[in-house]
Amino acid sequence: xxxxxxxxxxxxxxxxxxxxxxxxxxxxxxxxxxxxxxxxxxxxxxxxxxxxxxxxxxxxxxxxxxxxxxxxxxxxxxxxxxxxxxxxxxxxxxxxxxxxxxxxxxxxxxxxxxxxxxxxxxxxxxxxxxxxxxxxxxxxx
Numbered sequence: 392x393x394x395x396x397x398x399x400x401x402x403x404x405x406x407x408x409x410x411x412x413x414x415x416x417x418x419x420x421x422x423x424x425x426x427x428x429x430x431x432x433x434x435x436x437x438x439x440x441x442x443x444x445x446x447x448x449x450x451x452x453x454x455x456x457x458x459x460x461x462x463x464x465x466x467x468x469x470x471x472x473x474x475x476x477x478x479x480x481x482x483x484x485x486x487x488x489x490x491x492x493x494x495x496x497x498x499x500x501x502x503x504x505x506x507x508x509x510x511x512x513x514x515x516x517x518x519x520x521x522x523x524x525x526x527x528x529x530x531x532x
Contacts, residue, residue: 407439425454426526428487430515432494440490447488451477454485469511470494484526489513 395401427450431443458478465471470491477486491499499515501508
């Protein structure tokens, strides 16, 4: 978040070069908890995988996440992946990080007729729907 402010810094961020000054909230302020799910291919040559790792690190720091469960998986006939599920002190899942092994720059689980899709999965759309439905805040009313 905040790694780019113009075209050169956007290209630098995509290459995985850290910004000159770290982005973040103003001193003393704490952002509200926002759930995040990150998918990234570990062989992405367009947007360096460090970008996904930095989003994960920022989310962990901003949300005081204290527990992580790491799972290895394999899509039948498709990509292997590592899924890291992070919880806050109350046990709520706030962050998931999916590292898709052997995959490049693509929408995972997409239709082969689309551009920049990788039907070998995992199905990012399905997992995002599940994640955000499960991490929705309780209804105050």
